[in-house]
Amino acid sequence: MTARDTRAEVGTGDVQDSGHGGPDDDYPPERLAAIGREDLDHLGARYDGVHVLHVDPPPAPGSPLEKRATRQVSMLFALAGLFAFLFVFVYVGSGWFLPDWRWEVGGDWWGLLFTPMLGISMGLSLLCVGAALVVYTKKLLPHETAMQEKHEGSNFERVTAAATLQKGWHNSGLGRRKLLLGSVGFMGGGLGLMLLAPLGGLIKNPNAGNPLGTTSWGEGVRLLREDGTPVRPGDQEPGSLATVFPAVPGGNRESDAATMLIRLRPAQVQSATARAGQEDFGYGDYVAYSKICTHAGCPVSLYEQETSRILCPCHQSQFDVTQGAKPVFGPATRALPQLPITVDEEGFFVARSDYIEAVGPTYWNRERI
Amino acid sequence: MATATAPGAPRTALGKAAVELDERLIVAGPLRRTLHKVFPDHWSFLLGEIALYSFVVLLLTGTYLTFFFQGSMTEVVYEGSYAPLRGVEMSVAYASTLDLSFDVRGGLVVRQIHHWSALLFVAAIVVHLMRIFFTGAFRRPRETNWLIGIALLVLALVEGFAGYSMPDDLLSGTGLRIASAIMLAIPVVGTWVHFAVFGGDYVGELIVGRLYIAHVLLIPAIMLGLIALHLLILVKQKHTQFPGAGRTEHNVVGVRMFPTFAVKSTGLFFVVFAVCAALGGAVQINPVWLWGPYDPAKVSAASQPDWYIMFLDGSTRLFPAWDINLPGDYTIPALFWPTLVLPGIIFTLMALYPVLERVLTGDTASHHLLQRPRDVPVRTSLGAMSIAFYVVLLLSGANDVIAEKFDISLNAMTWAGRLGLILLPAAAYVLTYRVCLGLQKHDREVLEHGIETGVIRRLPNGEFIEVHQPLGPVDAHGHGQLAYGGAPVPKRMNQVGGARRAIRGFFTPIEEPIRVELEQREESRGLATAEEGGRELTSAGRPTEGGRPSEGGRPSEGGRPSEGGRPQEPRD
Amino acid sequence: MSTTNQQSDAPHPGTAGAAPRRSRWGRRPADGTPAAAARARLRSRRRRRLGNVAGLLAGLILTGALYSALAPAHAADSSADADTESAVEAGEELYTRSCITCHGENLEGVNNRGPSLIGVGEAAVYFQVHTGRMPLVRQEADAPDKPVVFSDEEIDQLGAYIQANGGGPTLPSGDLRDGDLAEGGELFRLNCASCHNFVGQGGALSSGKAAPSLEASNDLEIYTAMLSGPENMPVFGDNQITPEEKRAIINYVQTIKGAGDPGGAGIGRLGPAPEGLVIWVVGVAATLFGVYWIGTKA
Numbered sequence A: 001m002t003a004r005d006t007r008a009e010v011g012t013g014d015v016q017d018s019g020h021g022g023p024d025d026d027y028p029p030e031r032l033a034a035i036g037r038e039d040l041d042h043l044g045a046r047y048d049g050v051h052v053l054h055v056d057p058p059p060a061p062g063s064p065l066e067k068r069a070t071r072q073v074s075m076l077f078a079l080a081g082l083f084a085f086l087f088v089f090v091y092v093g094s095g096w097f098l099p100d101w102r103w104e105v106g107g108d109w110w111g112l113l114f115t116p117m118l119g120i121s122m123g124l125s126l127l128c129v130g131a132a133l134v135v136y137t138k139k140l141l142p143h144e145t146a147m148q149e150k151h152e153g154s155n156f157e158r159v160t161a162a163a164t165l166q167k168g169w170h171n172s173g174l175g176r177r178k179l180l181l182g183s184v185g186f187m188g189g190g191l192g193l194m195l196l197a198p199l200g201g202l203i204k205n206p207n208a209g210n211p212l213g214t215t216s217w218g219e220g221v222r223l224l225r226e227d228g229t230p231v232r233p234g235d236q237e238p239g240s241l242a243t244v245f246p247a248v249p250g251g252n253r254e255s256d257a258a259t260m261l262i263r264l265r266p267a268q269v270q271s272a273t274a275r276a277g278q279e280d281f282g283y284g285d286y287v288a289y290s291k292i293c294t295h296a297g298c299p300v301s302l303y304e305q306e307t308s309r310i311l312c313p314c315h316q317s318q319f320d321v322t323q324g325a326k327p328v329f330g331p332a333t334r335a336l337p338q339l340p341i342t343v344d345e346e347g348f349f350v351a352r353s354d355y356i357e358a359v360g361p362t363y364w365n366r367e368r369i
Numbered sequence B: 001m002a003t004a005t006a007p008g009a010p011r012t013a014l015g016k017a018a019v020e021l022d023e024r025l026i027v028a029g030p031l032r033r034t035l036h037k038v039f040p041d042h043w044s045f046l047l048g049e050i051a052l053y054s055f056v057v058l059l060l061t062g063t064y065l066t067f068f069f070q071g072s073m074t075e076v077v078y079e080g081s082y083a084p085l086r087g088v089e090m091s092v093a094y095a096s097t098l099d100l101s102f103d104v105r106g107g108l109v110v111r112q113i114h115h116w117s118a119l120l121f122v123a124a125i126v127v128h129l130m131r132i133f134f135t136g137a138f139r140r141p142r143e144t145n146w147l148i149g150i151a152l153l154v155l156a157l158v159e160g161f162a163g164y165s166m167p168d169d170l171l172s173g174t175g176l177r178i179a180s181a182i183m184l185a186i187p188v189v190g191t192w193v194h195f196a197v198f199g200g201d202y203v204g205e206l207i208v209g210r211l212y213i214a215h216v217l218l219i220p221a222i223m224l225g226l227i228a229l230h231l232l233i234l235v236k237q238k239h240t241q242f243p244g245a246g247r248t249e250h251n252v253v254g255v256r257m258f259p260t261f262a263v264k265s266t267g268l269f270f271v272v273f274a275v276c277a278a279l280g281g282a283v284q285i286n287p288v289w290l291w292g293p294y295d296p297a298k299v300s301a302a303s304q305p306d307w308y309i310m311f312l313d314g315s316t317r318l319f320p321a322w323d324i325n326l327p328g329d330y331t332i333p334a335l336f337w338p339t340l341v342l343p344g345i346i347f348t349l350m351a352l353y354p355v356l357e358r359v360l361t362g363d364t365a366s367h368h369l370l371q372r373p374r375d376v377p378v379r380t381s382l383g384a385m386s387i388a389f390y391v392v393l394l395l396s397g398a399n400d401v402i403a404e405k406f407d408i409s410l411n412a413m414t415w416a417g418r419l420g421l422i423l424l425p426a427a428a429y430v431l432t433y434r435v436c437l438g439l440q441k442h443d444r445e446v447l448e449h450g451i452e453t454g455v456i457r458r459l460p461n462g463e464f465i466e467v468h469q470p471l472g473p474v475d476a477h478g479h480g481q482l483a484y485g486g487a488p489v490p491k492r493m494n495q496v497g498g499a500r501r502a503i504r505g506f507f508t509p510i511e512e513p514i515r516v517e518l519e520q521r522e523e524s525r526g527l528a529t530a531e532e533g534g535r536e537l538t539s540a541g542r543p544t545e546g547g548r549p550s551e552g553g554r555p556s557e558g559g560r561p562s563e564g565g566r567p568q569e570p571r572d
Numbered sequence C: 001m002s003t004t005n006q007q008s009d010a011p012h013p014g015t016a017g018a019a020p021r022r023s024r025w026g027r028r029p030a031d032g033t034p035a036a037a038a039r040a041r042l043r044s045r046r047r048r049r050l051g052n053v054a055g056l057l058a059g060l061i062l063t064g065a066l067y068s069a070l071a072p073a074h075a076a077d078s079s080a081d082a083d084t085e086s087a088v089e090a091g092e093e094l095y096t097r098s099c100i101t102c103h104g105e106n107l108e109g110v111n112n113r114g115p116s117l118i119g120v121g122e123a124a125v126y127f128q129v130h131t132g133r134m135p136l137v138r139q140e141a142d143a144p145d146k147p148v149v150f151s152d153e154e155i156d157q158l159g160a161y162i163q164a165n166g167g168g169p170t171l172p173s174g175d176l177r178d179g180d181l182a183e184g185g186e187l188f189r190l191n192c193a194s195c196h197n198f199v200g201q202g203g204a205l206s207s208g209k210a211a212p213s214l215e216a217s218n219d220l221e222i223y224t225a226m227l228s229g230p231e232n233m234p235v236f237g238d239n240q241i242t243p244e245e246k247r248a249i250i251n252y253v254q255t256i257k258g259a260g261d262p263g264g265a266g267i268g269r270l271g272p273a274p275e276g277l278v279i280w281v282v283g284v285a286a287t288l289f290g291v292y293w294i295g296t297k298a
Helices: A002-010 A029-034 A037-047 A064-093 A109-139 A155-172 A178-202 A266-271 B013-025 B028-035 B043-066 B092-102 B107-135 B143-165 B170-184 B190-198 B207-237 B257-282 B307-318 B336-361 B377-397 B399-405 B410-449 B513-527 C034-070 C073-098 C121-130 C152-166 C181-196 C219-228 C243-258 C272-295
Strands: A050-056 A143-149 A240-246 A259-263 A286-290 A302-304 A309-311 A318-320 A326-329 A341-343 A349-351 B038-040 B075-077 B089-091 B251-256 B324-326 B330-332 B451-458 B464-469
Touching: A037 A050, A050 B251, A064 A109, A109 B107, A109 B257, A109 C272, A143 B038, A240 C181, A286 A349, B028 B257, B038 B257, B043 B107, B043 B207, B043 B257, B043 C272, B075 B092, B089 B092, B092 B107, B107 B143, B107 B257, B107 B307, B107 B377, B107 C272, B143 B170, B143 B207, B143 B307, B143 B336, B170 B190, B170 B307, B170 B336, B190 B207, B251 B257, B257 C272, B307 B336, B307 B377, B307 B410, B307 C272, B377 B399, B377 B410, B399 B410, C073 C152, C121 C152, C121 C219, C181 C243, C219 C243
Parallel strands: none
Antiparallel strands: A050 A143, A143 B251, A240 A259, A259 A286, A302 A309, A309 A318, A318 A326, A341 A349, B038 B251, B075 B089, B324 B330, B451 B464
């Protein structure tokens, strides 16, 4: 308060002192000019609630300790510069006066070392800068111990701020003018919804056309290998697995159509039991199961032909192909769906229908579609 | 005008310019206050800065990467310089990642720096969080900042996962497939959520583009805002500090921002950047060209997420096959529990921990002095328990790699993880609790009986005793009367100046031992005249009568405890 | 994953080199029926195979002509037969000494000890013996690779004996890396990577079994492994993965193994697990050390 009053008295001739009040009153320019730099620093600090308690002076100017520290810091900065220039040298020079930087399989050693050289020279350069700065503070700057006061919140400020807020609310009359309040609330709700509504463009109906429950497999759809060749029963040896896709456009890139075509060994055929109602889904010693894990959708295909297990590499669910690909270990809960297969008149494998259940991970209404 | 003749007016060009600037912006006051902010002088307060500076490195390198990366799933045929993939069909995202690695000069090193600093960023957050937790820095009034910190951690995980998934390689695509399955696993709305995020059935053509914009704009913007808020609140509330002589609930003792702290902190930025850059050059990370382009029918053994998501992969591997079938043929998939419910519980408990502790202990006071973990054995043990739980999950996330490398059965690893998840946290709790009590007891014992000097004396009756150095005045029975003040208790003689003070120097000594000896003798001569106050520890850790928390009056504040204290004649 | 990319969807008459490896059969609108595209693809494969066969024949004829011109004509036939016969005899002796206990007198196998060797062929013999898996030391989940017991010559003799008495897949000849690199990569990722990892580092299987690392495997071992499906590995017969495709896979595996790591130390090329280890053991440790150094007063 007093500061402002005083300033008013002093008038406009003295505006040079910035109008912060308080201290400018206590310390007119003449008085400040008489104070030394060190004391000014501490004076300012006191205004910020900081007390410098103790200062360990840096090594005396010209002392051997100082000279050595200065040398060290300078050396580190110089090294930093050196490594930085090394980086630039390698970066710019490669392919100009140095060997080409481009790495190719079976290429020369420079291409193999280009990235490491860049990274390591950059790392060393930056490390030297960091070390120089730290050594600088440790060896060449005074070590001071300062103490800053913490202040609790002020009751005065709380009360006055609250009063202003309350006054504003009171003057607005919203407490009394119910109609206004209601309409503002209505407007707020509407506006909020309006701004959120365009996000509705993200929403798609997952049940339209049942994309989750169906795949491209269907009656008469051939089983093709990834390169597009159809499969004959004679193509695979007993104890083998091939990944096959439906013969439809883009079939080999579909996320849920990949199927494992497995030819069982004679011993497996003897012990094999299919799931109830799916006894005729195989063809001879061939069975076809979905490759998409029923747990989290990874392609299961770590087929152990001796133990008849299929392992999923993501979460280690294990399925037994001789028991209808039933899960025998790990987090998966459902058997891999089996694709009913047969052979068409040209002797190639075809599906007899789509999978009779949804393939892939379980979801809320999976059993219903 | 008065300006020209004003006493003390700057005469140099720089000074005049500064005055001109301040006349327009009036920044001198705020600037001075900023320069004077006091930072506690302890290394553990810099842990959060590692995270901050890794984030800066991420922004710098990430911006560079956006010049080359294209977040599109359009299929192209690769014709770049990496021969083993030439002619293979792949998405533009993957192809541009390859180009960025092999056909952009220096692109690979920047990409690798970016990935390493991402791993470091999350690791630094975790370390910072552990420091905050174990020292009780989250207590009132800092609950808000704790909440912001947890939010930042969660966002960092999401951000990291988005970045990991963007190149559309076979490894990250497998991760995305699992993310898709997790969305589907949400009860009731799962399929709707999935169709909204992916724009249809898996995999669609949109997800990489959506992840890209989330990774480079949406999430970083939120994170930047939260980081700014985190720091603003920190400045507003001021730092906590460890207890010690001269340190109270009403002050912060340390160094001022300018120049010492600013220079040190800048130094730390360069060190963090250096570590990321050196790793980015020396150690290959995520070589996507070896993984190949994503294809839903392909997979590799040992497919894992980056380490910070690995705990969720671990929980998924360990969780038993428990689908819940509800009437009406509805199902809650087993996947739902370990991937959504578990992290939900973990992060909710973390976020609520300050409130829970406040309610359970009834301690509603504001705290600015930190606690030593041993003094709060329950919290410390809970922390150790959580870490044990987390580490079991983390290791289980890599259990196939461990099984393969150490020739252990994979099934045995799964069962070890399942049992370990239940047994190890309990063991960690009990063990940590015991250790805390033991450490507490030892502190009290030293305060009561003094430091073991190693000097054996024979009493006239023939009994041998070890001479103890009391830390303060003793009563008639020779027992110390100091109360424990929450600060480290000196336990070796040279921590109380029994030997000469330690020679300065972190890597090598930077002063002559003989000079220190002389200096010390001089000091001990002056000691006789100096007042005795100011060095005793009181229970509150406040300065005693003298009120002068002066030179070396702090027995220890982490760094070099041996500097503290003054020599004192041993008594038994 | 549908796309409208013209470049990849357009037919590639006469630009076979630029054609996508991973063909999108059926995606081509040309014939209307997807099977037609598949057949076209098959035709081109057959053409390629025919070409290869023709080349091989030409080479054989040339070699044969040279051989008959240079070698003493009268001894050629009978000495080759005699070689085979003596190899079979030597092989029988080796078999009786080292294998008969588990595989039986007539290669019929012994219950709970060893499987029948009828039909496994010399390919299986080569793989099992050359990787040191056979003779087995003890029965366990996996037959681990060990130092080789037999010399290359002895392995040939054993192979000849088994081949003569049991029949089965034979050893391939020619350049085993004579295949398309990128196609080999695609096939490797589809058929092999699930167990052997992206880069052939190997991986864990159920209950203590493991797919071995391909780090030390030579071309012929990889080839015979595919052909014979040792232990838990599925069999990849020649009608499923053609000899050319096998060679492409081998080319890919060996090329990747030999290619350096342009990004620095490879840390096992295992992805996130070793990377996580490195960030904690090196990255976090280094920055913590830095912080401790910066934070102490001295």
